[in-house]
Amino acid sequence: MKRRDYGQYCGLARAMELVGERWALLVIRDLAAQPQRYTDLLNGLPGIPTNVLSTRLKELEQAGLVERRIAPAPQRSVQYALTPVGQDLEPAILSLGRWGASQLDEPKPGDVVTPGSVTLSLRAVFDPVAAAGLNASWEIRSPDMVLHAAVTDGQLDAGVGPLPGKPDLVITFDPDGLASYRALIQAAKCGLVELDGPRTLLDTFLSVFPLPKTNPAATKTPAAPKANAKVSH
Structure with missing residues (x-):
């Protein structure tokens, strides 16, 4: 497939040429969470055709955003990881994620949540002002994933x-639906989580990782036309 060329001397246009193809930013999102094998990426991106994943990885490697590494023992398998140039994309991805979260409605049938997406949600909503001077660590567990978050000097x-090591607080929840970050926060606020550690650190967690505000227009159900209304075509 020929890559897009917008023919504009513009930083945004160049960025779109490099990472604007379908699935590219989601590949980068998952690699921002941690280096992964090809099969890990394939499992974490349900719906992506194998040929598309191979093509995107090749394109991102050629652009200098992704590189191959040999995993440490005992795995010794090939992993994909972001280069320093690829890592520079994280602030932009987090900003897009925050904006996109404000546009989310209720999950649709077939929607999935991956550990990588929840990890990036934690990074996206993190409030450095609320975390100033804070030292605390959490481990979040659900039936399908385990994540960690540690704040050291903010x-x-x-x-x-x-x-790695013992967290200050373990938060375990069993969501009725998708194990999204929003579901975690809602469960925590409703007391539907199990805690292993000081409860005060749950309140700290909620203040440091606040839910993004939702755009009312994104969740507003369109009004049905009146029975006698004239519908234009």
Whole structure:
């Protein structure tokens, strides 16, 4: 497939030429969470055809955004990881994620939530002002995923998998539906989580990782036309 060329000397146009193809930003999102094998990416991006994933990885490698690495022992498998140039995309991805979260309606049948997407949600909503001077760590567990978030002197480290070492608070929840970040916060606010550690750190978690405001227009159900209304075509 020939890549887009917008023919404009513009930074945004160049960015779209490099990462504007379908699935490209979601590949980068998952690699921002952690380096992954090809099969990990395939499993974490339900619906992506194998040939499309291979093409996107090749394009992102050629652009200098993604590189191949050999995983440490005992795996010794090939992993894909973001280069420093690719890592520079994270602030833009987080900003897009925050904006997109404000446009989310209720989940549709077939929607999925991946550990990588929840990890990036944690990074996107993190409030550095509320976390100023804070030192605390959390491990979030659901039936399908384990994540961690640690704040050291106000700086966040959030990733997929358990926290190295003992977390200050373990939050376990079993959502009735998708294990999204929004579902986690709603469950925490309603007391539908199990805690292993000081409850005060749950309140800290809620203040440091606030839910983004939702655009009312995104969740507004269109009014049905009146029975006698004239419908234009």
